[in-house]
Amino acid sequence: MSVKKLCFTKPLGDVEVFIERKSVKRIRLKVFPDGVVKLSAPLGVPDKYLNDFLKSKTAWIEKSLNYFKATAADELETEIRSGTTTRILGRQIRIMVGEANIHKIKQEGDYVYIQSPATGDNKALQKQFGRWWRKQSKAYFLAAIDRLYPIIAKHGIDKPALQVRRMKTIWGSCSRRHGKINLNYYLYKAPPPCVDYVVLHELAHFLHPKHDQDFYGFLTVHMPDWKERKRILDHEVVRGLGY
Template sequence: MDYFVTVKGSVLPVSVSLKKMKQVRLKVFPSGEIKLSVPTGTPEEWIAEYLNDKAGWIEEKLEFFIQTRAIEKEKHFVSGSSTRILGRQLTIQVYQARRKQIIREDSVLNVYTPETDQQIIDKQVNNWWQKTSKEYFQDVLNRLYPIVEKHGVQRPDICVKKMRTLWGSCSRTNQKINLNFYLYKASVPCIEYVVLHELAHFLYPYHNKEFFDFITVHMPDWQYRKQQLDYEFVIGI
């Protein structure tokens, strides 16, 4: 269903989904897309009023993404462009070299390559990002897995892939956790929250009271971490 919200005089479309859930979930994406998920049976009048009440919050989100896009221009990896890794802003520098190599030094990501074709350079960085982020996510999993291991949960595998709207997901059937390719941009506490969230789903499939009680016991500040992730995370590289 499509609804609308007025932000700074502009009427913006909102994609609304009715789902089998207990909580309301409103998300604004860097593309400007606005999505609202509500429990099945939620009255249309309530949805319209809720969006009207959230207009100020939506405006803040959109303004943040506009400001961020001015900093992070990552359609191509060229010298002078920037990215974020583990919450830190990095400047990208590309150098001609005999062999391919990528080295992170403090606030600089040095890309060494014999290539001159921009698409090939972009692929080199994306391959490095895929490998490096997975290694890091594995380390986080190693630290957090014992929390669910004692409850008989088999150690899951990690798959890193590009996702448009989710930080992570899990497959109980395949014993696998999927993490967003772009999550490597987020700060360490935010990444830890996503990994624990997905691990908890192996014990509690739904976002019910037991699920959130379990996370609260093992990560009391999870709500703050989630808030930081929702506010700072930018999809796209």
């Protein structure tokens, strides 16, 4: 893996781009919420082409880095308190914390109300919020699987089980051997059409294991606008996870 420095205006300054050459069909550029920038390229692509490619993407890289810096606290839920915001299914949601003798969370419209006897304990609030988020996201993902599963059911594929996991670099994965789909804990932030895209993407792998022409043809038949949904995930959803 090599490293190339790009020069940006303040406050970013010099930014390192980690370049990895491997057996992939196309160049993939990722900007992560922690400020890491990675580029994967096919083995035979010349250095000059990669340099020109990065120059053409400098504005997008700078915009992404500044966006993550400006929104990091709210999007990562590093502090749970009244007035902070998060995203649920593409909508900006405000968090309200109130003192109570019970632990309870409910969502009403654009607000999530957290009741807790430990309103001053951020670690306890994070755990409470995390348990609620996992329960809500899993219920939503299961419903999405139920809606889209008939697309592959007619091919004799059993309905896969679901696991929700915190993942740093992908929106989802699947295990054909174990009949299971893994979806990213943070995917619940994405708009519903994007969630459906990831679910269908993983379901499609039970028929077409590789990212080949048959796989993308299957996606296009059943979700003609999948490329736009993927673009939103890669460039607009704050997690910035590559998929």
